[in-house]
Amino acid sequence: MARKTGSHSEITGPRVRAEAQRLFARHGFAAVSMRQIAAAVGVQAGALYLYTPDKETLLFQLLETHMKELLAAWQAEPRGQGPLEALEAFVRFHIRYNGERPEVVFLSYMELRNLGPENFAAIEALRRAYETELETILKAGQAAGMILVPDTKLATMAIIAMLTGVNTWFREGGRLGRAAVEDIYWDMVRKAVGA
Amino acid sequence: MARKTGSHSEITGPRVRAEAQRLFARHGFAAVSMRQIAAAVGVQAGALYLYTPDKETLLFQLLETHMKELLAAWQAEPRGQGPLEALEAFVRFHIRYNGERPEVVFLSYMELRNLGPENFAAIEALRRAYETELETILKAGQAAGMILVPDTKLATMAIIAMLTGVNTWFREGGRLGRAAVEDIYWDMVRKAVGA
Incomplete structure (x- = not known):
């Protein structure tokens, strides 16, 4: 040792x-x-x-690395000018990025119960930072009169759940390719937020 | 024995x-x-x-009972006349029914990996039957010109993921009560399907 x-x-x-x-x-x-x-x-x-030092730390490191890389990748993502362009970029980014990492995304939802309070709080803070990225776009769209949602926080949670859900059913080589799936989800998200 | x-x-x-x-x-x-x-x-x-007979059978029985009760409860749910009334009923039912059973809903998504092929196929068939309930509503709405989605199958998966996602963040006694959450999600779903 x-x-x-x-x-x-x-x-x-x-x-x-x-x-x-x-x-x-x-x-x-x-x-x-x-x-x-x-x-x-x-x-x-x-x-x-x-x-x-132990198995929980290993799990924590996996989830923390995933969340930090997710945030960094989103920061680096091209996203055009206005709130609608940013929203479209977020939708396509989230589907693509998570679709490429099904295992760690699955663990991110499933194994939070195995983190101690401090580690759990750290992952939750990173998750909230990511959610805030989307909510900030929705608020900007709302302020610009381009988006209309009853509650930007709930719209954030709804959109992220909808997009992450692609991982539960998407199969490479299925009826629709990734690009078509992105297009269809963007259409639904755009309408859902009244844009 | x-x-x-x-x-x-x-x-x-x-x-x-x-x-x-x-x-x-x-x-x-x-x-x-x-x-x-x-x-x-x-x-x-x-x-x-x-x-x-064994632990996998116990898990299977839990998930099978849950899916069968879910289907039966939905069949018994009042849902008005047209496709939009049925869609609203589905949205409110899904949030409420799953919100009351967070443990078994969590298991339904997370522990499918522990079912053998036959048991997995049985649960998948029940899940598909439930999804078909929603897709049938969307198709009826589409046929009546009241709903416009690019793909009823993907809209089904998107709506179910969005609604089930409420379980990951909703806390009794939080900022919004269940009824307000149902209202807000119904607003987003309605718009998402172009109604």
Whole structure:
């Protein structure tokens, strides 16, 4: 346990996260042991503790990394000028970004119950920051008279749930491609907010 | 194991389901043992096997019972005359019915991975039957020129995801009561389908 080195954790870190994510999504957090994760990575269980102090921290790191990357990716997303362009960009971004990461998105909703109060609060704060991105767009649209919703907070929650729901049914090679799905959801969201 | 009697399983059945549901929702299906469920019910593990052959069957029975009761409750729900009245009834029913059963709704989405192919297919068929109820309303509205959506199947999935999402944020005693939430979601759904 004493010979922790930067290079060691740099090599195993991404693999530990990838295997933990895969195993948690498949079997559930509580059913997966550190020993199983170590075996999947191909290291001794002891080596895993060089990377993370415990299993909950590993889950927390997965969810925190996901939320931070989601926020950074949205910040970097091109989004045109006005509130409607921004709303369309958000709709298409959310479907695409989450569609490419079904495992960690699933864990983000499902395994929050396994975080302690502090870790839970940290993930909730990141989630709220992401929701605020959308709500800010809706408020700007409302102020500009381009959007009409009875409650911007509920509209935010409704839109995010609707878009994340694509992950539950979308299958590559199905009746509709991703671009068509984005178009159809954008049509529904636009109408839902009275634009 | 041989002295299975009707009266015995009638007494323990609902309690077994209630405790299994609570434990699965809290810890995850894979992390809960039959022994733990038996202890929560207050019986020997052996007695549990009078009621169910294994843990997966118990999960399946929970989800199947939920879906069948959901379908029956919707069939019994008053819904006025036309497609828009039926759509409004569906929106309010779905929010209310699922809001009253957060544990089993959570399990219905999260623990499908733990069903074998046959049990999975049975739950999927029930879920599809419920989705078809909504899609039939949307198609009737579309045919009557009262609704305009680019794709009734996707509109069905979008609406159900949006409505089920209420369970992730609604808290009794929060800023809005259930009735206000129903009103706001009905407003958004109505607009989303161009009505």
